[in-house]
Amino acid sequence: MSGPSVPFPSENELYSNAWAKDIFKGKVVFCTGGAGTICSGQVRALVSLGANAAIVGRREGNTKNVAAEIAKVRPGATVIGFGCDVRDADALVSVVAETVKQLGRIDFLICGAAGNFLSTVEGLSTNAFKTVMDIDLLGSYNTVKACLPELRKTKGRIIFVSATFHYTGAALQSHVSAAKAGVDALSHTLAIELGPAGITSNVIAPGAIANTEGMERLVARTGVPEDLKKNPSKMNPLGRWGAVSEVADATIFLFSEAGRYINGVALVVDGGSWRTGNAP
Numbered sequence: 001m002s003g004p005s006v007p008f009p010s011e012n013e014l015y016s017n018a019w020a021k022d023i024f025k026g027k028v029v030f031c032t033g034g035a036g037t038i039c040s041g042q043v044r045a046l047v048s049l050g051a052n053a054a055i056v057g058r059r060e061g062n063t064k065n066v067a068a069e070i071a072k073v074r075p076g077a078t079v080i081g082f083g084c085d086v087r088d089a090d091a092l093v094s095v096v097a098e099t100v101k102q103l104g105r106i107d108f109l110i111c112g113a114a115g116n117f118l119s120t121v122e123g124l125s126t127n128a129f130k131t132v133m134d135i136d137l138l139g140s141y142n143t144v145k146a147c148l149p150e151l152r153k154t155k156g157r158i159i160f161v162s163a164t165f166h167y168t169g170a171a172l173q174s175h176v177s178a179a180k181a182g183v184d185a186l187s188h189t190l191a192i193e194l195g196p197a198g199i200t201s202n203v204i205a206p207g208a209i210a211n212t213e214g215m216e217r218l219v220a221r222t223g224v225p226e227d228l229k230k231n232p233s234k235m236n237p238l239g240r241w242g243a244v245s246e247v248a249d250a251t252i253f254l255f256s257e258a259g260r261y262i263n264g265v266a267l268v269v270d271g272g273s274w275r276t277g278n279a280p
């Protein structure tokens with residue numbers, strides 16, 4: 001990407017100044033995809049507000065490095081990095097057990113692990129479509145199943161990181177659109193099934209978030225139409241891409257006491273973009 005065709009947000013903070021310090025003291029977050037840009041931003045924000053964390057990524061060394069970086073955000077924080085593929089249900093069970101052994105509990109679950117690439121339907125093999133379904137949808141299911149015994153003990157909260165392209169349809173994204181539609185459906189079902197146990201389940205659907213791998217790939221492949229460069233509000237009513245910190249703010253809200261009665265929603269964090277019909 002040569003430079004922002006639609007302006008980047010000017011701030012690059014962890015989160016807004018809306019939150020009190022230590023609101024998550026004593027809480028533990030378990031996050032898949034935790035070494036990625038958006039999810040590491042979510043975890044960093046929660047840890048800075050008092051939580052400890054376990055993050056899961058496919059590349060063990062990289063995940064441990066990101067965990068160590070996140071831990072620096074608050075003196076005394078513990079952040080563990082695990083190498084684990086969310087397609088491996090047994091491995092997830094082991095990682096959850098190790099998390100509870102080291103951190104004592106799991107209060108918050110973020111299912112953020114995702115795989116994606118841009119391709120036409122004709123460019124996809126059956127295995128290519130299945131691979132994205134397996135990582136994004138089956139992986140989310142595996143993660144919830146592994147964490148559920150712990151979430152029942154803490155009356156925990158679940159957030160799935162989804163997307164908006166399946167609301168309207170989006171070229172080159174059939175596999176990930178189908179997977180994310182399934183993720184939304186999984187969350188809505190869990191909200192009803194687990195609500196009586198005091199567990200909430202919600203979706204955060206980020207739009208175009210600046211400085212992420214997915215966004216850079218998308219712009220590199222499809223570009224941004226010339227008229228949108230001249231008039232960003234045609235694509236996004238707020239006239240800019242989102243920031244990782246703005247996804248973190250939504251996460252803090254849903255996990256905070258202020259979010260205690262919110263269950264079964266998809267909270268779209270896109271500046272109103274998808275409603276324009278021009279969203280990427």
Ligand code: HXC
Pocket residue numbers: 114115116117118119123124125126127128129131132135163176208213214215218280
């Ligand atoms: C067509 C492709 C392809 C491509 C892979 N495949 N890339 N087909 N076009 N660009 C096919 C392969 O040929 C193979 O099919 C099948 O997919 C599986 O590929 P593998 O490389 O064996 O799978 P794996 O090693 O498990 O890798 C998973 C992956 C990869 C999803 C394919 O891209 C990955 O690891 N991604 C993780 C990082 C990532 O995607 N980050 C972005 C997340 S952003 P055959 O038939 O040959 O066996 C995001 C939100 C999107 O998710 C936001 C957009 C705005």
